[in-house]
Amino acid sequence: MEKIHVSFIKDLRNREFSHLISDVSEISAESKCKNSSFIKATNNLQSHYKKLLQLKDTKPSHYLTEVINKKVRNRTEYLACLRMRIRAALLSPIPEERIAAKRLKFWIDRYKKELFKPSLTVQT
Structure with a gap:
């Protein structure tokens, strides 16, 4: 078997x-x-x-579906990179970078729900 x-x-x-x-x-x-x-x-x-x-074929997906999915994946990757870059800048030895990172973190934390919507895909 x-x-x-x-x-x-x-x-x-x-x-x-x-x-x-x-x-x-x-x-x-x-x-x-x-x-x-x-x-x-x-x-x-x-x-x-x-x-x-006798199952019938489903409708083919819309021609823009792949384009939209690609843009969503890019946006997700960009936002993940931005988050990691801000987190890294908070630990920077350069004071100006730390100050800028604190301001960006403050802004991102306020808009977190709109920017980082939960998804089923894994961010790498």
Whole structure:
């Protein structure tokens, strides 16, 4: 028995999902496994096979979606760099940099909710 990770299935589009169902159905039908739970799952898949293949394609994403996502990623990276630069300037040996960093930190702390919205992506 071979273990596969199937978490990628949630990211498949409808057409890709129907291809996956078709391939899994073919492979499981050709398999000569005598495991009762596998045979039960294969029969269950065969009974729903036509319904699973009738999924309709979703609308393609808007052409500006990728551009907007890229700009959002850039903004997030710029703001993360700004935060780290201010934090570093607070420890600077140059007094002017420390004073400027304190003012910037004061400003950023006041507008933190608007500038640093929580996101699901990781800032690196």
